[in-house]
Amino acid sequence: MSLVASALSYGYREREIGRDIALDLTGGQVLALLGPNGHGKTTLLKTLLGLLPAKGGTLTLDGQPLAGLSVGERARALAYVPQVHAGTFAFAVSEVVLMGRTARSSLFAAPSAHDRDMVEAMLQRLGIEHLATRPYTEISGGERQLVMIARALAQEPRYVILDEPTASLDFGNQGKVMSQIRRLAGEGLGVLFTTHDPNQALRYADRALLLRDGQALASGKASDLLTPERLAALYGVAIETVRGDGKLAFLPG
Amino acid sequence: MPHPDRRAVLAGLGAAIAAPRLARAATIRDGAGREIQVPGKVERIFPAGPPAAILVYTLAPDLLIGWPRANRPEEREFLLPGIGDRPEVGRITGRGNSANLEAVLQAKPDLIIDSGSTGRTYVELAERVQQQTGIPYALLDGRFDQTPASYRILGQLTGRSERAETLARWCEDSFATIRGRITAIPAEKRPSVYYARGPRGLETGLGGSINVETLSFLGSRNAAADTPGSGLAQVSLEQVLAWNPDVIVTIDLAFAESVRSDPNWAGVKAVREGRVHLSPKLPFGWVDFPPSVNRAIGLWWLAKLLYPAQFPEDIRKLARDFHTLFYQVTPSEAQLDRVLAGRG
Amino acid sequence: MTSSLRGNLIALVLLALAVLAAFALGRFPVAPGDLGRLFWSLLTGEPSSLPAQIETVVWNIRGPRILAAILCGAALAIAGCAFQGLFRNPLVSPDILGASSGAALGAVIGIYLSLGLFGIQLAAFVGGLVAVGAVYAVGSTIRRGDPVLVLVLTGVVVGSLLGAGIGLVKYWADPYNQLPAMTFWLLGSLAGTAKPDLIPLLGPVLIGAVILLALRWRMNVMSLPEEEARALGLATGPLRIAIVAAATLVTAASVAAAGIIGWVGLVVPHLARFLVGPDFGRLLPTAALLGGGYLLAIDTLARTAAPVETPLGILTAVIGTPFFIWLLASARGGWS
Numbered sequence: 001m002s003l004v005a006s007a008l009s010y011g012y013r014e015r016e017i018g019r020d021i022a023l024d025l026t027g028g029q030v031l032a033l034l035g036p037n038g039h040g041k042t043t044l045l046k047t048l049l050g051l052l053p054a055k056g057g058t059l060t061l062d063g064q065p066l067a068g069l070s071v072g073e074r075a076r077a078l079a080y081v082p083q084v085h086a087g088t089f090a091f092a093v094s095e096v097v098l099m100g101r102t103a104r105s106s107l108f109a110a111p112s113a114h115d116r117d118m119v120e121a122m123l124q125r126l127g128i129e130h131l132a133t134r135p136y137t138e139i140s141g142g143e144r145q146l147v148m149i150a151r152a153l154a155q156e157p158r159y160v161i162l163d164e165p166t167a168s169l170d171f172g173n174q175g176k177v178m179s180q181i182r183r184l185a186g187e188g189l190g191v192l193f194t195t196h197d198p199n200q201a202l203r204y205a206d207r208a209l210l211l212r213d214g215q216a217l218a219s220g221k222a223s224d225l226l227t228p229e230r231l232a233a234l235y236g237v238a239i240e241t242v243r244g245d246g247k248l249a250f251l252p253g
Numbered sequence: 254m255p256h257p258d259r260r261a262v263l264a265g266l267g268a269a270i271a272a273p274r275l276a277r278a279a280t281i282r283d284g285a286g287r288e289i290q291v292p293g294k295v296e297r298i299f300p301a302g303p304p305a306a307i308l309v310y311t312l313a314p315d316l317l318i319g320w321p322r323a324n325r326p327e328e329r330e331f332l333l334p335g336i337g338d339r340p341e342v343g344r345i346t347g348r349g350n351s352a353n354l355e356a357v358l359q360a361k362p363d364l365i366i367d368s369g370s371t372g373r374t375y376v377e378l379a380e381r382v383q384q385q386t387g388i389p390y391a392l393l394d395g396r397f398d399q400t401p402a403s404y405r406i407l408g409q410l411t412g413r414s415e416r417a418e419t420l421a422r423w424c425e426d427s428f429a430t431i432r433g434r435i436t437a438i439p440a441e442k443r444p445s446v447y448y449a450r451g452p453r454g455l456e457t458g459l460g461g462s463i464n465v466e467t468l469s470f471l472g473s474r475n476a477a478a479d480t481p482g483s484g485l486a487q488v489s490l491e492q493v494l495a496w497n498p499d500v501i502v503t504i505d506l507a508f509a510e511s512v513r514s515d516p517n518w519a520g521v522k523a524v525r526e527g528r529v530h531l532s533p534k535l536p537f538g539w540v541d542f543p544p545s546v547n548r549a550i551g552l553w554w555l556a557k558l559l560y561p562a563q564f565p566e567d568i569r570k571l572a573r574d575f576h577t578l579f580y581q582v583t584p585s586e587a588q589l590d591r592v593l594a595g596r597g
Numbered sequence: 598m599t600s601s602l603r604g605n606l607i608a609l610v611l612l613a614l615a616v617l618a619a620f621a622l623g624r625f626p627v628a629p630g631d632l633g634r635l636f637w638s639l640l641t642g643e644p645s646s647l648p649a650q651i652e653t654v655v656w657n658i659r660g661p662r663i664l665a666a667i668l669c670g671a672a673l674a675i676a677g678c679a680f681q682g683l684f685r686n687p688l689v690s691p692d693i694l695g696a697s698s699g700a701a702l703g704a705v706i707g708i709y710l711s712l713g714l715f716g717i718q719l720a721a722f723v724g725g726l727v728a729v730g731a732v733y734a735v736g737s738t739i740r741r742g743d744p745v746l747v748l749v750l751t752g753v754v755v756g757s758l759l760g761a762g763i764g765l766v767k768y769w770a771d772p773y774n775q776l777p778a779m780t781f782w783l784l785g786s787l788a789g790t791a792k793p794d795l796i797p798l799l800g801p802v803l804i805g806a807v808i809l810l811a812l813r814w815r816m817n818v819m820s821l822p823e824e825e826a827r828a829l830g831l832a833t834g835p836l837r838i839a840i841v842a843a844a845t846l847v848t849a850a851s852v853a854a855a856g857i858i859g860w861v862g863l864v865v866p867h868l869a870r871f872l873v874g875p876d877f878g879r880l881l882p883t884a885a886l887l888g889g890g891y892l893l894a895i896d897t898l899a900r901t902a903a904p905v906e907t908p909l910g911i912l913t914a915v916i917g918t919p920f921f922i923w924l925l926a927s928a929r930g931g932w933s
Contacts, residue, residue: 013740051824075830082825088685089820089875099818103830108811110878155829303773322771344772451778452714453789459905479904485777486905487788491658492624494650496904504774507713517657517791520650542773 002026003048003066003078003159003190007057010040010047011214016055017043018214025159025190030182032205032222033194036235040214041194045163048192050074062158075103079152081162084144084169090135093128093147094119100154122150126180142173149180160184162193166200178204198250202226210234226250281409284394284402285371287379292363292389295411299357299388301345301367303543304395308368308403310336311420311546311579313413318342318360324536331536331588333581345382358386364410368403368545369395397466400546401425423578424549428470431556434563435472444559445474447498447523450541454501454508454518455493456485464541467552468502473559490517497522500559501529504541506596530558531595533572536580550575568593601879604872608886612667615893619663622901625654662790665798666896667889669787669855670865672802672847674888675809675881677862678869679844682820682877683837684745691848691862694752694841698759699728700852705766705779714789717782718797718853725849728759733841743823744837784908785856787896798854805847809881812840816877858909860917861892867924 002024009019018040025031033041046052048059050066059066061077069077079100087096100122101115123129126146131139136147145165152160165181166174182204185191195201201208201222208226209219212234218225228239231250240251279291298316300306309317314333319342329337342360343353345367357365365386367379371394383390391410393403401421408417435443448465450456458464460478464485468475476496477488501523503509509531518524532540532551539551553571557564569589577583584592621632631647635655638645645652676691684693692698703724707717736744736751763783770776809816818826819836826833848862868891869884892909895916899907 046824049828051827071827071832072830075828078828080825080828082822082828085822087821088687089682089870091817091875095817095874095876099821099829102815102818107815110814151829450774451781451789453791455789456777456781457905477905482905485781487781487786487908488905489624489658489662489788489900491654491900492904494654494658495625517653520653538773544773 001062001158003059003061003192005048005054005057005059008047008054008059009056010044010052011055012043012052016214018211019056021057021209021216023209023216023219025192027158027190028185028188029207030185030191030193030205032201032208033192033211034198034201034208034226034234035194035196035211037196039212041211042163044211044214045080045161045192045194049078049080049161051080072103075155075157077158079155079157079160081145081148081152081160081165083163083167084141084148086137086144090137092133093136093139094123094132096136096147097122097150097154100151103155118154118156119150122153125153126150140173142169142176145169145173145177146180149177149184153184157189159190159192162191164195165193166195166197174200198226198231202248202250281406283391283406284368284399285376285379285392287376287392289389289391289410291410295363297360297362297364298411299342299345299360299362299365301365301390302369303344304545305366305368305393307537307543307545307547308393308400308407309366312404312407312417313411314581316411318362327591328536331576331580331582331584331592337536345378354382354385357382358388362388364388365390366393366407366410367391368393371395395463395544397470397544397548397552398428400549401428404546420546420579424546427549427552431471431552431564435556435560438472438560438563440474443473444499444528445476445496446500446502446559447476447493447496448540449501449503449508449512450485450505451487452505452507453490454503454505454512455490456487458541459483459486463544466544467540467548467555470552471555471559473500473555493518494520499523499526499528502532502540502555502558503529504532504534504538506531509595528558533592533595535592535596546579549579601873601883604869604879604883605886607872608869608883608890612886612890612893615890615897616663616667619666619893619897620655620659622897623654623659624901624904625650625658627651627654657792661792661795662787662896662900663893664795665787665790665854666893668795668798668802669851669858670861670888670890670892671885672806672851672888673858673862673892674865674869674884675806676844676848677888678866678877678880678884679809679816679840680862681866682816683840683844684749685820685822686749687867688863689749690859691844692756692859693749694732694845695728695756695759696725696845696848697852697857697859698756698763700725700849701783701857702728702759702762702766704782704853704856705763705770708775708778708782709766709770711775714794715797718794721853722797722801722849725852726845728755729841729845729849731755733838745823781908782856783910785858785910785913786899786906786908787855788900788906790854794854798850801846801850805843805845805850806885808839808843809847812836812843813877813881816840816881817875820875820877855909858892858913860913860921861888864917864921864924865891867921871924 004024006022008021009016011017035041047054097119098111123132126149128146131143165177169177178200181191205222208222210217217234218230228241231239237252242249242251280288281291283289295316297318298309299318300309300321303321306320314336319339321344323341324337365388371392375392379390379392393406401424404417404421408414446468448457448468457477459480459482460475461483465475476498499522512518512524512529523529537543537547539554550572554568557568572589631651634645634647673691680691680693681687681689700721704717704721707720732752732755736748739747767776767779770779815836818829818831823833865888866884869880869887873879873883895912896909899909899912
């Protein structure tokens with residue numbers, strides 16, 4: 001049971017962004033897609049989600065070609081947590097999470113009691129039940145990120161794919177969101193997130209894939225893979241290593 | 254070099270001084286009070302719009318260069334052959350300016366005639382076109398009761414004063430006769446009239462509008478007269494029921510055909526009493542448009558509808574005479590039937 | 598009481614008041630007692646023994662017009678909600694894809710060709726559908742960028758072309774007869790509405806409204822960015838076509854019946870969101886009720902303020918503009 005890409009090339013209709021990607025996301029595991037901004041991380045995510053057709057190679061979800069699945073089938077397996085945005089309309093938080101039930105009900109159906117229970121459960125799971133009636137446009141960025149995760153969980157997916165989950169968050173919220181992500185894997189979900197911060201990959205991911213210019217520089221177990229040398233190659237700057245208390249952190253420059 | 258002859262110099266000077274005087278003598282005031290130089294010869298007239306075209310046609314058909322909009326075949330048969338079918342030349346005034354000034358020049362007119370509003374907009378338009386083209390541009394007052402005056406101005410401009418006087422007199426005599434017979438009618442005996450336009454009959458002319466000038470002339474009570482304004486407006490059927498007019502005059506065939514059997518209109522007095530009248534419109538409308546001398550025969554027609562007791566005249570004869578005098582084509586009986594049926 | 602229930606209750610009360618006022622007011626005097634007797638006879642089937650003319654005024658003139666105003670107002674309001682959601686932009690109105698301009702071009706061509714009443718209405722309806730169909734077809738051949746943005750831009754471009762077409766037909770039109778008719782049509786009015794006009798209005802509006810109401814829970818997701826909506830499991834392409842088609846159907850039908858009436862489709866969705874929030878499940882029913890009541894109130898004003906009718910398009914603009922400014926000023930952060 002896994003989301004597997006091999007020799008995957010991806011990009012837009014007239015432009016290839018990356019190629020030769022091999023990755024394997026299994027349940028209970030966190031995979032970090034690490035790389036500098038503008039090197040094709042988001043495009044790869046959209047390809048893995050089936051939102052962009054693959055340009056070459058194979059991409060399978062639990063053994064079946066992803067391209068052969070319907071949008072509904074994909075959404076019941078793969079959940080997407082986009083980068084946080086404010087949204088146009090002031091939906092209440094619970095309404096936003098309810099949208100996660102789209103693929104679990106028929107086209108014309110009104111939300112069922114089960115759907116609403118599920119929403120409540122997901123809000124509780126992420127500790128944001130007090131926000132339920134607040135307009136999504138008026139809560140903080142960290143809270144929005146948690147709402148997006150709750151929405152993804154409401155899909156009852158097997159895999160959750162997050163795009164820069166901490167990009168616009170303050171220090172404290174980054175910690176909150178990342179520990180929630182770690183928890184998801186603990187509950188058996190396959191989790192993939194993109195980040196440009198090697199420390200997050202090091203701390204929260206089991207495995208990592210280093211992406212530069214649309215190609216995988218390296219991939220493997222995060223703690224083995226993340227060395228100052230590889231990071232220097234990835235980002236094009238010298239990397240300083242800080243050690244202490246049995247833990248490791250990287251500093252740029 | 255011989256000295257110039259003293260007398261010749263004086264004569265020259267005299268001529269120089271006299272010339273503008275002579276020129277001034279050859280100007281007249283148009284309907285807007287503008288001074289217009291009378292052209293030496295007028296062989297071609299460009300009509301600025303439909304009312305002017307009709308006025309020029311009735312006075313001097315041979316001078317008319319063309320029509321603002323080509324006449325349809327059923328209209329042409331009431332007009333002089335070779336003139337009713339003259340080409341479409343567009344409009345200079347009106348809401349769409351469809352005549353190109355270069356095309357106007359190419360038509361080589363000696364005179365441009367416009368008939369309609371003499372408001373500032375049109376005076377300035379006339380001035381500008383006159384300046385740009387160098388062709389005298391006379392603006393005639395298009396109000397219905399000014400028709401005789403317009404004929405006389407046009408007669409002087411074209412050197413056809415005699416026929417102009419005949420036509421002007423016909424109008425004046427009609428006006429006088431009709432006025433004379435209706436002045437004695439007390440206000441409460443005058444019918445209220447609803448003027449219906451549009452396929453539902455729910456467009457009407459407000460009190461001051463050019464569309465209902467002849468109705469106002471006849472002293473009838475215009476149902477919509479109380480509403481200020483000088484254009485067309487929409488009204489609700491409910492309002493018509495509230496007005497409950499004695500007579501309905503319409504120009505719309507579809508409305509005239511449907512109103513008699515429409516249960517919603519059945520309560521209106523005019524419908525109940527069979528006093529819904531469809532205006533003749535060949536070759537030009539008798540009531541509303543174009544607002545030109547074509548409405549003079551409509552005046553008689555309306556007078557008979559509104560005050561049948563006071564106007565025993567035969568409308569067929571009146572129409573035949575009007576056509577013969579103004580359009581210079583005497584219609585056959587069959588043609589008259591078609592005119593009076595209001596179709597076309 | 599939930600906000601949804603309260604919102605619908607307010608909308609329903611406003612609509613009921615508007616209906617009551619619309620039946621009671623008019624240029625033809627009908628005494629309140631007579632009106633009561635007419636309603637009583639409608640309920641019991643007993644003859645009212647009132648003059649036929651009063652029955653005509655109430656049932657044949659006011660009745661169809663009231664129904665038409667409610668239908669048009671409701672149609673424009675839900676179409677406005679649908680398009681605002683679809684284009685993720687609260688400043689969008691139902692004519693964004695050219696439905697109104699297309700219908701207007703159809704109508705002025707119909708008037709120019711001297712078609713009958715039904716012909717003009719049909720020409721307007723078809724014009725609206727064809728215009729939006731063309732916008733959609735052209736928009737889908739452009740495969741660059743956000744499909745929604747491409748669609749809006751195509752709509753703007755095609756709309757201005759249609760505007761030029763309208764101008765051209767008006768320019769050709771006979772200035773004495775056709776031009777005033779076109780002007781009246783373009784300003785919007787329900788003045789002539791009679792029973793036979795209701796069928797070509799009722800049919801499309803009901804079909805479109807049923808589709809939109811059935812899809813209303815999915816419209817929330819459609820108001821998200823394209824890829825997010827797809828990631829949530831929505832086949833956005835077919836759904837967008839369905840929503841555009843249904844919203845266009847109701848818009849074209851109401852424009853064909855009443856002419857161009859701006860503002861309703863823009864202002865009423867805001868008012869409805871103000872009452873019940875942005876969730877389409879609750880928004881659409883409330884907007885339909887509010888829109889119906891709003892246009893009915895405006896139309897009642899249009900036919901009672903003066904002996905001659907005031908064009909609806911002018912009244913909705915005169916009332917809509919200050920209202921919209923007030924709404925903007927008093928809106929909480931973001932679009933409520």
